Amino acid sequence: MESVNDWQARLEDTTLDPARKTTRNYYAFLFFLLAVTGWGVYAYSLQVRRGLVVTGMSDRISWGLYITMFVFFIGISHAGTLISAILRVSHAGWRTPVTRMAEFITAVALITGAFFVIVDLGRPDRLINVLVFGRWQSPIVWDVLAVTTYLTASVVYLYLPMVPDLAFFRDRQAPWVSRPKHMLYRILAINWRGTSDQKRHLRRAISIMMILIIPIAVSVHTVVSWIFAMTLREAWNSTIFGFFFVAGAIFSGIATLIVVMAILRRVYHLEEYITPRHFLYLGYLMAAMGGVMIYANLSEYITAGFKFEEGTEFLFRQLFIDEFAPYFWFYFIGGLMTPVVFMFIRRLRTIGGIVTAAVFVDLGMWVERYFIVVTGLRAPLLPYEPVNYAPTWVEWSITAGGFAFFALLITLFVKAFPIMAVWEMTEERREEFEEMVEYEHEFDGEEILASGVPDSAPEPETGGPP
Amino acid sequence: MNRSSRSLSETIRAVGPLWLAVMSSALLAAAAGIRGLPGLLLITIGVGTAVAVFARLRNRQTSQTVVAHDATGGNLQVLLRMIDRRTAIRMFGMSALFIGPMGGVPRALELLAGQQVPEETQSPFSRIRQWAMIIDLRYCDGCQSVGSPPRCTAACVEGHLLPEPMQWIEVFEDELEGEGTRFIPIPCQHCQNPPCVNVCPVGATFSTPEGLVLIDQERCIGCRICMAACPYDRRFFNWGEPPVPPEAHLAKYNLEAQVPALKGTVMKCDFCPDMVRAGTLPYCIQACPNQAIYYGDLEEDIATNGRQLVSMAAFSAEHNAFILKEELGTQPRVFYIPGHGEAVGRVPSRTGRLPTVWPWTRTAPGGDVWSR
Amino acid sequence: MTVRRLGRWATIVLLVVGFVLLGSGGALADHWTVEVSAPEEGALGETIQLTATVHDAATGEPVESAELVFFSSVAFAGVGGDIELGEALTNDLGVAVFDYELRKLGTHTITIEGGDEPNILSFPVTIGGQLYQSPEGINLIPGAGGWVVTLVIGSIWVIMIIVGVAVIRVSRGSPPADNEAEAEEDQQERSTGTKWLNTATMVTAVMVIVAGGIVALLIRSPNTHHNRDPVGYDRSAVAFVEGAYAYPDFGLADDAAAEAEIGRGLFVTFGCAGCHGVDAEGTTTAKSPASASYDWVRQVIRNGQPGMPSYSEQELSDTQLNEIFAFLAEARGELGG
Secondary structure (H helix, E strand, O other): OOOHHHHHHHHHHHHHHHHHOOOHHHHHHHHHHHHHHHHHHHHHHHHHHHOHHHOOOOOOOOOOHHHHHHHHHHHHOHHHHHHHHHHHHOOOHHHHHHHHHHHHHHHHHHHHHHHHHHHHOOOHHHOOHHHHHOOOOOHHHHHHHHHHHHHHHHHHHHHHHHHHHHHHHHHHOOOOOOHHHHHHHHHHOOOOOOOHHHHHHHHHHHHHHHHHHHHHHHHHHHHHHHHHHOOOOOOOOOOOHHHHHHHHHHHHHHHHHHHHHHHHHHHHOOOOOOOHHHHHHHHHHHHHHHHHHHHHHHHHHHHHHHHOOOOHHHHHHHHHHOOOHHHHHHHHHHHHHHHHHHHHOHHHOOHHHHHHHHHHHHHHHHHHHHHHHHHHHHOOOOOOOOOOOOOOHHHHHHHHHHHHHHHHHHHHHHHHOOOOOHHHHHHHHHHHHHHOOOHHHHOOOOHHHHHHOOOOOOOOOOOOOO | OOHHHOOHHHHHHHHHHHHHHHHHHHHHHHHOOOOOHHHHHHHHHHHHHHHHHHHHHHHOOOOOOOOOOOOOOOOHHHHHHHOOHHHHHHHHHHHHHHHHHHHHHHHHHHHHHOOOOOHHHHOOOOOEOOEEEEEEHHHOOOOOOOOOOOHHHHHHHHHHOOOOOOOOOEEEEEEOOOOOEEEEEEOOOOOOOOHHHHHOOOOOEEEOOOOOEEEOOOOOOOOOHHHHHOOOOOOEEOOOOOOOOHHHHHOOOEOOOOEOOOOOOEEOOOOOHHHHHHOOOOHHHHHOOOOOEEEEEOOOOEEEOOOOEEOHHHHHHHOOOEOOOHHHOOOOOEEEEOOOOHHHOOOOOOOOOOOOOOOOOOOOOOOOOOOO | OHHHHHHHHHHHHHHHHHHHHHHHHHHOOOOEEEEEEOOOOEEOOOEEEEEEEEEEOOOOOEOOOOEEEEEEEEEEOOEEEEEEEEEEEOOOOOEEEEEEEOOOOEEEEEEEEOOOOOEEEEEEEEEOOOOOOOOOHHHHOOOOOOHHHHHHHHHHHHHHHHHHHHHHHHHOOOOOOOOHHHHHHHHHHHHHHHOOOOHHHHHHHHHHHHHHHHHHHHHHOOOOHHHOOOOOOOOOOOOEOOOOOOOOOOOOOOHHHHHHHHHHHHHHHOOHHHHHOOOOOOOOOOOOOOOOOHHHHHHHHHHOEOOEOOOOOOOOOHHHHHHHHHHHHHHHHHHOO
16 A cells, blocks of 8 residues: 555655656647747737727727637636635645646736736836826726736645745756756745745745635625626626626636636546546536626626617617627536536446537627627617727737737746646645545545555654644 | 634624624714714724724733634634634724725815816906817708818818817707707717716826816827717727828827827817917817807806807707706716707708818828728 | 866866876886896805895885896807896795806896896905816726725736746756756856846846836826816816917808808718819809809809809708808908908
8 A cells, every 4th residue: 555655755756756757748738839829929019019900899899819818817817716725725635736737827827917918008108107197986996906916826826835835846946957948947936845944934924815815816806797787788787797806707717727627637547546436526616606697698688688778679689689699608508517517427427528619708708898898898888880800810819829828928937837736636635634534435536545544543744743 | 812713793892892883884974964084083093093092901811811713714603713813803994094094185185286166266357267068060061061071070171180980079960759850069078977087097188177078188098988888989099000191290298189189099189279379269169161060168158159149048948958868967068959950941851961071191201091 | 267167177077086096007018117236246156145125116015026137248259238137036035036046256246137227236246266177087086086096006017027937946946956057057057148138037027117117107097087086188178267368259251151151061062072173263163253243253153154053942042042142241351362
């Protein structure tokens, strides 16, 4: 039987692997992402030179893909909050192997999302005006404050549990392999020695952050929805918007986490740690959020449709029947129903099925963000014919660049940082050993336990909690 | 006292006095008749500090405990156990230190910077004009009888050297309840609860003491949330290099005229405060062949179309004036008198108006072209 | 004798006719006496009652349902004249009451028409201040504007700074006493200046800087919601009703100038400015038409010239042609030709 220390050594090796070995495919993928990001940067430079006239936006539909991307990515960023903070608070032990990825998605998605606000500006050169002349009554300033706070908090929250792992990287990576890298780890590991004093302070910091980050995350997506709900547009004039956007954010966050998890699991052979159980749990969570989203949609559209105020007919017609019907029904059936249906059918409740549903959810949520932005603006306010919005190649290029940038940051991250929380996982493993909790038997992923359940008393602790 | 054995209820008891402090200070403030959050905050800080000092004195006896650690870092109870009384007090104190001064600082800074409304406004002899507009739709025929595109729009375009798709005052053709149409010229409504001003992140669009809503294009960052917020579709964006005649570039930028148009910023009707200062009525009013547009002052209750004087209140009341989208509560400064051009001999069944022309679009050097 | 009798009869008939005419004439509102009264003075914004009592000039009886029209003499925007305030009908006592809101400082001159000749009423208004006040808006609810935001963000950042302090403590954790090699390395690490210049302090420093930025932003933010405190409009003067910026010259330019202004627009709209210049100053393509005579301008516009298109009456009406000429005449003056 394997001891905890052996198990830990194997885990450490697995975690170190991505940083130690770099395949040719990795470089190819990196090059591809760099190329797409570069293309996006080129398109943006064109937009900076010529102005927003290169986009498909006009006075009457004055927001488009960029705001869609902003809302979408801020939504994605809720992956980390939910998985690592909510599940940490509720003490769900199974979350530990996936927290690191979730937290990293949060930070990266926030950076990408924040970029798109700047991309959308007509005068990015005057960005500093927000700080110099900012008015706190403006929803845009709420966004700036909330996103700044959330970015800081999520980077700190990503960093804190990573400190011991960074120390482990520092100790395991010999300086002669790569001196700058070693320096990086040494600086980031902030003199971590694993003393009880340090552990106490670190735990304290993590505990505060995990509570703190939940209200921050909720408030961030609420104020993101408020840039719409604070206007007098018929389609956006809704009290449910804050809740609706937060629910949608968590929904798409889980979906993105599932997709990223599946990719990293396949590429870096993390099958031992990221088990079907993780997919199943996250799939259930996703289905539950799908149900919440269906409910929110019904609540929103039925209250509007029943009264059928002036203007509602136009909105409903364009959304359900005419121009945006394909988008809406794809979102509703593909994005919202798929995860629910998949989780009900046993044969589809596999990793493949769940990942497929997650991809659908991500696409559906992206489409939803898109049509929320565009349908709201398209409804005419005065007697004029509604105009249409068609994104130009510049917008598509920048959008593609945004996605590529998101993937690029994740790709670079897995190269440099521990993709799993070694320290936490080891500690929990020890606890499991100590407490002999046996709830795992109910689930499929038994091979961990099968190989790991000790037949004797647990090893004496070496660096565990005091 | 062993802290590891401290239960949730004890923690709540530890934080309890603080909560009590906040609540009692609220009651105290209510009893003392103190209104407004700053006063309430001040009292809270005072009472909170007192409670904190008291609690700290009491706490000193029990703070010599050893921190015994729970095995797992991962649930709410652990956190609450960690936030002991002292930490809670410290957090509260720091919050008070941090938030407390915020109440006074903005006002103090404002006073120091002299950002107040000028002193004269308090004097009875310095009443501020409150510009407003009345548009008499009985006299508006979309310039059908003149046989030209709407003159108000043309004059505005030429006066402000506007780039192509901008019609700051735009003559819309609206279906009547019965049959036919009416023409309705719509400039910026200069709302008194302006949604655009309320959402602007940098205060680039602002209300003046005269009640006008203006835009500082040299501050605008081009985020376009004001365009999303405007329920009257009266905001225009310079999507590219604006197609304006060369002389526009010679003008020194002036936010009251919004000339020259600046790329990447928002523009709209400004009620021509510069024209008024120079001694003439706005372009649209001067150009209207039927004198359908009145420019007036709500403070003195008077308006003129250049020929005739009316009392704003009496004129509006007598002819059942209405405002656009009243239900939104934007409180516009543009009042409409219902009609469909009947006073100048237009019949509702005669539809259509000539499209507005921007004379310089093709000749504007380096200008981009975009559609509305 | 007959003549004298005839004369007497004629006198009687004339007198009767005269009386009849007189009586009916009173009923036709030709001979009313109207007495008007108003309070001695009022304050700005107050609504005062203008009372007019109508009596029959002949009988002295009060007249019921007599219609009186109230006018006010004002000058605004360079236009002077009477504005119609409204009408009032007398009751059975012959009294008509008109509610008049005082919106102007200084002497009010009210003309009441309805009697034999207009009655003029004049009274001063000397006290009062700004009447129009912007609505309260979001400031009505304490905290809705910015306080809630300030509080939430402030609290979050205070807690974040506590976290930062905790991280610093992690970095300064005591070296393990039992392992000498590590203790040595630890000592080395400390001596290389990482004690204060390490990530933990950097993280905290960044957090403090961002928090400071947010605080600065909140403090600097003007409270301009809902046109309540329109600060920031120091770029130009404010129009006071009386005072430095009373807009004394404010008014419509005279008709010729207005016509010329329209003509200026047409000059551009019809493309004349393309060759002749925006101010009709002439370009290398075409010379200035400013000094041309009316007949010549008309002939050229209607019939065209080599290099210049003609405009028929359908394309360019006579009125428009005149307006263009008015503009040219104005341009002649400006160009000094």
